[in-house]
Amino acid sequence: MCLILKHFFFHTYTGKYLSLSKPMKWLEAIYNKAPKDLKHIIVHGFRHTFASLLNPYIKPSDVQAILGHETVEMTLNIYTHVTNQSKKKVAQSINDLNI
Known part of the structure; x- marks a missing residue:
């Protein structure tokens, strides 16, 4: 049994779970502002x-x-x-x- 809920890892302070598309958008915003040599993952x-x-x-x-x-x-x-x-x-x- 998984100790962490794999599908609901990201959540708000109030406990509402986020879809995986939200962290992907966060990363995209970081990469858009970051130096070009920052490794993208x-x-x-x-x-x-x-x-x-x-x-x-x-x-x-x-x-x-x-x-x-x-x-x-x-x-x-x-x-x-x-x-x-x-x-x-x-x-x-x-x-x-x-x-």
Whole structure:
């Protein structure tokens, strides 16, 4: 079971849920005013970013539960990506081996 209501993630202060088209319009407004070299991502891209940022701090199965995936493999293979922080953590772990 998903810990977050996947279909109703964006809401107002009063609790009214927004359709996904509203955040897409917010992004479009940002991109229209932003420098041309700002990388454009879609709203769903923030889901991947969220999963990647969570991954070093909580168990993959917990990330899976939050995202509502059936398998942890789906979460790890599709939604989590290597971050600069995780690269540094790996390098430090290797250095700590003193080989």
